[in-house]
Amino acid sequence: MTLRPLFCALVIGLTAGLASPSAGAQEAADACTDFHGFANAGWLMANPLPAGADTISALGQLETRARQEQIDLLNSAMQAPQGPIQQLLGDFWASGLNEAGVEADGAQPLAPLLDRIVAIKRSKSIAPAIAALHQVGIPVAFHFGADIDLADLSRHIGYFSQGGVGLPDPAYYLRTDEPTQAVMGQYRAYIEKILALTGVKDKELAKQAQLVIDLETRLAKASRPLAELRDPRSNYGAVDTAGLAAQYPNLELDKFLEAQGVSMPTVSIASPTRLAEVDRLVGELKPEQWRAYLRWRVGDSMAPYLAKAWRDAHFDFHGRVIAGASAPPAREQQVLDAINQAAGPMLGHEYAARFLKPETRAEAMRITGQVRSALADSLARDTRISEQARAEASAKLAKMKIELGVPARDLDFTIQPMGRGSFGGNMLIASTWRHREEMRRIGENNADRRWDVLPQQPALTYDLAQNRLIVTAAALQAPLLDPLAQTATRYGSFGALVGHEISHGFDSRGHHIAADSEIRDWWTPQDASTWETLGYRVVGQYGGFDVPMLNGTKVNGVATRDENIADIAGVQLAWEAFNKAAPEADKKSKEAFFEGWAGLWPQHMSAAAAAQLAAHGVHAPGKWRTNGPLMNMAAFGTTYGCKANAPMQLKADERVVLRPEPVVEKRKK
Template identity: 30%
Template sequence: MLRLSTALALGTLATPAFVAAEPTPAAPATGARYGSFGLDLTTQEKTIKPGDDFWTYANGGWDKRTQIAADRTSAGYAVVLVDEAEANVRKILDDAAANPAVVGAGAKQFGDLYASFMDEAAIDKAGAAPLAPYFARIDAATDRAKLQALFATPGYASPVEIGQLPNPSDPSKYTVGTGQGSLGMGGRDYYLETGPKYDAFRTAYRAYVERMLTLSGLTDASARADRIIALETAMAKVQWSPVQSRDLMAMLKPMTAAQRTALAPEFDWPLLLQTSGYGDFPVVIMSNSTALTGLGKIFAATPVSTWQDWMKFRFAVAAAPMLPKTFDAATFDFYGKTLSDQPSQRARWKRGIAMVNGTMGEAIGEIYVKRHYPPESEAKMGELITNLRAAYKDRIAANSWMDEKTKTAALAKLAAFDPRVGHPVKYIDYTSLQVVRGDPLGNAIRAGEFQHRLDLSRLKAPVDRTLWDMTPQTVNAYYDPLANQITFPAAILQAPYFDPKADAAINYGAIGAIIGHEMGHGFDDQGSLFGPSGKFENWWTPAAKTAFKARTGALSQQYDAYEPIPGVHVKGALTLGENIGDLGGVETAYAAYQKYQQTHGKAPVIDGLTGDQRFFLSYAQAWQSKVREGALRTRLLTDPHSPPFYRVNGIVRNVDAWYAAFGVKPGDKLYLAPADRVHIW
């Protein structure tokens, strides 16, 4: 199902290779978490020239001494904060187990949810029996009508997905949309790419499918696995690529009942929509249109028994964490070890926390905010956002390539930005969610049904702009173009991204660039298709759009050249929106930092670093990350975010102020002539 929200997806001085400013007395220690002023200078590798490789100059020391934990696919500041959030949530769960009445609303529910997941002995004793009632429902789907009714039921896989979203034509109201479903192995490229590496992935996946079918008690698992692989490969061939799915003009296609039938007559659209709870919507957004046509043909040509086998396999995969260790280990061996190069599975309690966060996240979040989000953070974030909004306003107004009519529209959209910080103004009420201690799989299914009922209950009412797509304990941020909102959960508002006690340059270089990034999504190649209210509309003149595409095309070409893994390049078209967000975020955060100095005074030199140098080092350290090759490959094939290394080096080489701050000259490896630097916002 189409989702439009864009998440961030988080990664002693030697003789400098630049000319320092006139020294001034160092600022006193601030009590910041990192270093004396918020920056950890031990992470640097100062044998590297900033102009040759700025990421390594800022992070090379850390990179040399840091190993990725065996239960992780990456390491970096984001992982540190996620670990801290996990520990804080675990304390909430422990307190709930000891005295739920003291912890607060929902404590017994999420305590029972967690305890059920953690009782491995009981899960192992139950064996595959918990699958039986769900497999029985699949067995009862003996014709195509019954199959489609099950496709539309929460908890069961489907070749097409159906859901609700704000209506792009009127985002104050909800509408219904459908699009291509997911594939078992992940992105379609795993099925279609050629070469020994991908052959090995497909061989391992085939063995995994057979293993899961065998564990589930199905006979003739080998033949069933062959049919499932053939089915998914056929589906992959007709599905849209991640790049194609970024084309919103092609994705947001509203269709009447007659048009839906003409597009994919093999599907019973009234049945699918009615079973999902959306039957009375006369117009539905049909995303991945040609894929739906192809999937319809595949649906009709594939025996019902093969679809039943596929649904059982996909159900067992989703249920694996709630099933005996044999299921869980087989699933980790493929998705963790084989695809992502992760040596060890995460501890059970950590996976339990992820499960609880995904099931009753706002109940946990309400307690998390009370314990871990100080009012001081909210006040300082307010000033940051005010300065960033003002900086964007100045930069749009001074834009040399945009005509006045389009500037006026852009400024109207900027004025309508709605920033949400820390936590929702109200939290989800989980009272009606039935949690049964000792029934982890049933709890998971009932949680999915609860969320579906909650969504349907909102369908006929105006869109509630106070709802959040992330919990407060999530280390991330996002922009929603259909609401023109930027959202920053409490858990990301911590050092090194944000530290109320740190030097201002550090906060502007880290969280400032992150805020600027999310605001920039409102003006990226996708977000720029939505107006101030979130309506899908054109506010550009043809001339301005042509100039915009010329600049974004040049940025896309820069990223196409980057090759993190031999033979696997960054996809400039796939990552364009995030790269625009990064570039606009850095340039605007830098301008906002200059505004801060106009109010608070010129930044001093600290430990030999000017304010501008601290700003850019903070930005680079915010993307301090290293990733296992398998996980990196998955990101390159499917993720619209560039790898962290290029979110630094690929961006700063386009920023004029970075050249001045570090004395970058022609001949330096990252140097771009002024005419070749991309400036958008």
């Protein structure tokens, strides 16, 4: 029941606890030494790292607030629903919070699914059962989902891809080392627990679990390593649907697509050998083995939404063994997670209606438009890039779409009534609806129907395929666009993040998609060389920064390069937009701009979390997300009166200037 996004979202946060500026010489010196510590002094003191926690940040606090807003909305919908969508959500929420009712419900929500599986007596019944489980959001044997057609970015097609096993990596089934074998032993025990809960007799558990592991191992052997799946192009293989029934006769893929409501003449099958293996297994393995496997997949997928025995078994393996968690989330959080997974767009629709004010959206659109105009002006005067690339970039920017708050195209919220009697049953109803709406995205001119984030999740993201900036409703709230904050602060926070995101349309990834939405490289060799030279400078600069909490460890300049460049670009574009909007801004307003940027990134981390970020993160630590871009701006040093040799004031020839400053004509006397 998971949805795999093709393009990731950048989630952002901001704290209200900014240090108030004042005009002392000592404070100015502090600002010029470490602006992150200076501007965020109040937050850093008021928010120590809680005992046992790995990290605390302004970003995390915004996520916590958005989560509480969702809970408040669901409580209101449970008590006094306003409209049919809130009625559904309120019933869903109430059924999940009623733990006594969940216990009494037992495994009843699974009964119709298990009855169908038990009825499988011959191979011909396997393919229809696979199709039916996909319809309710339980992918078995393989994964099938909607995604961008890489040959035509205006549409979605259906993607057949590997999946349908209980472990996150096919390598688990194939390695023979002792740690892996230990995990496999625990996995076998977990399978037996779930099969027992579905009604398998004790004397049959060992045999049935072995049938499951054998089938999943066969699927794993036909799967590609996860490293090969990271490039979206490696997951794409367009084929005509007309020949699928003959090519995969046991899976009856023509009937499978019909059951999912898909009628497009093209689908993607990146690994036909894997799908052929599934087809062969359907024809050759005994129905008894498929019954065991399908029963197991239903139980494992639904375990988090059933009685405590199911939830405990699921957490003990997936939570403790695989994820390394020490305790499951609180019941309220579990239910909220389930609703977001199965009915997230419904909750997002109501969240935006309640929490996003029209005037806030209008302010966000105003600043976004100004930052985009700043980028347009910058591109027009940037002589470092070729005339060809400049023309293409300008055309692409002019076509860039902006969606703030909620998707421009809404979903069909027609759904079977839920009621408050069965949380597991409601989960299946909602998952069936979510799957139906996902399948409806498959079709011509449908690519813009997808958001890879939900409106209730604080996020800004640039949708590379659609040349579209997406800003969720949860991101458009105080203090990011606090109506009580100075206008300059909003440019420094929200405006800079907008600049960060839209700059991705023209960077090392963005130059592969042209203004006409075709996948082609519109950079000249000289443009690529210019970018690489710039990248080397940024890598060298950030690679000299120390990682907080880790003595002697430096920021990985290579891994963080593109995000660091986007940070620098975002602040410089927002600064230009702010100065054009407020050309007579005073010193205090300019300080508020820089404090707005700094206020996005305060954080405390444990040494373990810092080490994890240093090893695997694509973003620099918060200190350097604040300081790095500002060190490259002469305007920052001028505003705070920094001396030439101050840490926050790089020499002119050391600064990375992504956007040439506008030429200001001197007035004639």
